[in-house]
Amino acid sequence: MAGGASTGGSSQSETFAPARYWLLLPSWVTLTILVLAPVSMMMGYSFLTKEFRGGVIWEFSLSAYDQFFFDRGLFGDDPPVLQWTYISIFWRSIWQAGVATLMSLVIGFPTAYFIATRPEKERAIWVFLVTIPYWVNLLIRTVSMKFLLRDQGPLNDLLVGSGLLSEPLTIVNTNFAVQLGLFYSYLPFMVLPIYAAAERYNFALSEAAADLYATRWTVLRRILLPSVKPGIVAGCILVFVPSLGSFLAPDLLGGAKNFMIGSLIEEQFKGNAGNWPFGAAASMILLTLVMVILLISARQQAKGGK
Amino acid sequence: MAMKSYDLRQYPSFKAITIFCLFILYAPLLVVTVYSFNDSVSITNWEGVSLRWYAEVFTGAESEKFKIAARNSFVIALIAASASTVMATFAATAILRGGRFKLRTASFGLISLPLMVPEIVTAVATLIFFNAIGVDRGLITILLAHIAFCIPFAYLPISARMQGIEATYEQAAMDLYATRAKAFTRVLLPLMMPGIISGWLLAFIVSLDDFIITNFVKGAGVETLPTAIFGSVKQGIKPNIMAISTMLLGVSVVMVTLSWLISRRDNNK
Numbered sequence: 001m002a003g004g005a006s007t008g009g010s011s012q013s014e015t016f017a018p019a020r021y022w023l024l025l026p027s028w029v030t031l032t033i034l035v036l037a038p039v040s041m042m043m044g045y046s047f048l049t050k051e052f053r054g055g056v057i058w059e060f061s062l063s064a065y066d067q068f069f070f071d072r073g074l075f076g077d078d079p080p081v082l083q084w085t086y087i088s089i090f091w092r093s094i095w096q097a098g099v100a101t102l103m104s105l106v107i108g109f110p111t112a113y114f115i116a117t118r119p120e121k122e123r124a125i126w127v128f129l130v131t132i133p134y135w136v137n138l139l140i141r142t143v144s145m146k147f148l149l150r151d152q153g154p155l156n157d158l159l160v161g162s163g164l165l166s167e168p169l170t171i172v173n174t175n176f177a178v179q180l181g182l183f184y185s186y187l188p189f190m191v192l193p194i195y196a197a198a199e200r201y202n203f204a205l206s207e208a209a210a211d212l213y214a215t216r217w218t219v220l221r222r223i224l225l226p227s228v229k230p231g232i233v234a235g236c237i238l239v240f241v242p243s244l245g246s247f248l249a250p251d252l253l254g255g256a257k258n259f260m261i262g263s264l265i266e267e268q269f270k271g272n273a274g275n276w277p278f279g280a281a282a283s284m285i286l287l288t289l290v291m292v293i294l295l296i297s298a299r300q301q302a303k304g305g306k
Numbered sequence: 307m308a309m310k311s312y313d314l315r316q317y318p319s320f321k322a323i324t325i326f327c328l329f330i331l332y333a334p335l336l337v338v339t340v341y342s343f344n345d346s347v348s349i350t351n352w353e354g355v356s357l358r359w360y361a362e363v364f365t366g367a368e369s370e371k372f373k374i375a376a377r378n379s380f381v382i383a384l385i386a387a388s389a390s391t392v393m394a395t396f397a398a399t400a401i402l403r404g405g406r407f408k409l410r411t412a413s414f415g416l417i418s419l420p421l422m423v424p425e426i427v428t429a430v431a432t433l434i435f436f437n438a439i440g441v442d443r444g445l446i447t448i449l450l451a452h453i454a455f456c457i458p459f460a461y462l463p464i465s466a467r468m469q470g471i472e473a474t475y476e477q478a479a480m481d482l483y484a485t486r487a488k489a490f491t492r493v494l495l496p497l498m499m500p501g502i503i504s505g506w507l508l509a510f511i512v513s514l515d516d517f518i519i520t521n522f523v524k525g526a527g528v529e530t531l532p533t534a535i536f537g538s539v540k541q542g543i544k545p546n547i548m549a550i551s552t553m554l555l556g557v558s559v560v561m562v563t564l565s566w567l568i569s570r571r572d573n574n575k
Contacts, residue, residue: 020404
């Protein structure tokens with residue numbers, strides 16, 4: 001996610017200025033047709049009427065959003081009552097993503113800081129070690145996690161075999177398994193931006209504070225954490241946003257009771273529920289949520305830069 | 307005071323947490339790799355080392371399905387990575403070497419769009435789009451979707467590399483009467499090669515790995531490796547799936563390592 005990154009270097013070379021629009025044309029066309037237009041079209045679909053067994057009828061309707069927030073009874077003519085089914089799925093997704101983000105921060109911050117304090121030559125190798133798992137197929141990583149955490153899996157074998165537990169722990173199909181899966185999926189995203197910020201941290205500040213009799217932990221809290229805050233914020237967004245809309249971790253590790261937004265949306269298009277406008281509306285609500293988070297953070301960062 | 311200031315940088319327990327972090331990142335992958343060599347029908351009991359599940363992948367009952375899926379995945383990844391790398395290279399040249407212009411920021415925003423929109427939303431949108439314009443879903447729709455979302459992944463290493471190259475090289479070439487096209491192909495392109503290769507490799511992995519978007523835009527009966535694996539895993543984790551996963555994992559690790567070594571060797575020069 002390079003949303004906050006600058007668009008270019010400090011030098012403004014103009015060597016290829018006359019050709020710039022031609023050079024950009026292929027990307028423009030591809031991304032406009034295959035990303036921008038589809039997202040706009042999805043927005044349109046969320047205001048259409050559903051056709052049974054998938055698809056839409058071209059008739060304006062707010063019923064998709066209405067269904068999301070209100071319950072009008074079996075025949076649709078009762079007075080609207082706020083309905084919690086879908087709101088609570090969104091709320092659970094926010095909570096699960098939040099817990100996963102917190103877990104990543106607790107593990108990711110010390111890791112990033114530790115790497116930043118290694119000798120310069122070693123750092124690249126540490127960063128590389130943290131990055132590799134990210135490039136391994138997310139599906140395979142999630143399946144591996146499930147394999148490890150199973151009731152009869154290696155983790156439980158180890159815990160029971162070593163006498164730590166008398167009975168295997170049930171982890172799969174719990175909220176915790178989903179949190180663990182999300183944490184595992186996006187942990188490298190937390191480490192990298194914090195590392196980038198910590199690497200630029202001026203340790204003379206720590207020394208100055210220590211000379212003024214600050215303890216090590218006071219230095220951490222009062223000097224180090226505020227200095228690397230932009231990295232922490234970036235890391236939290238990079239973990240939280242993909243967690244929010246994730247499909248694989250809740251689907252494979254969570255089971256039916258631990259439904260998240262991703263599964264709700266998928267079901268509208270893949271499953272038997274087949275309500276396309278509702279799926280489009282749920283996607284729009286998710287997209288809006290994400291864009292608001294990104295905008296707020298971009299604002300904050302712009303303010304911090306002044 | 308000098309001794310103390312050096313110690314200040316270190317916090318007790320941070321090293322332990324780092325090792326724990328790496329342990330968490332690698333443990334599930336190592337466990338699956340080890341168990342893929344298990345000579346047992348059950349995935350629970352360990353019965354010695356064997357390659358039987360690898361043989362099963364290539365010759366077993368499901369081998370045909372996985373062969374086709376693997377071929378689809380690799381062909382799509384190859385074309386998507388190449389197409390997106392070409393587009394990303396052009397776009398980076400315009401954005402970083404095209405001076406200041408009105409649509410510069412907007413272009414960069416458009417290129418990063420696939421990274422900002424949640425994947426499931428892109429998947430839904432692409433499905434709706436193909437359905438609305440009446441295109442039959444199949445390999446072509448998967449390929450088109452992959453080309454689009456690979457562009458930012460190819461763009462990032464390419465633009466990072468280009469930012470490190472001084473514009474004086476192309477300018478010198480043009481001072482010596484090279485045409486703009488020559489300055490691009492003979493001077494800028496060779497200098498950017500490490501970034502382009504990294505970008506291509508990353509785009510290739512991203513395409514090879516994609517599940518969510520592929521799952522939405524693939525037609526019935528068309529499978530790539532991730533969708534075939536997902537379908538199989540839904541009925542329980544089987545040993546042959548662990549063998550396939552281990553091989554795919556190997557491909558990703560090799561490609562990322564290559565990409566890393568290429569960019570590193572070059573930075574050390």
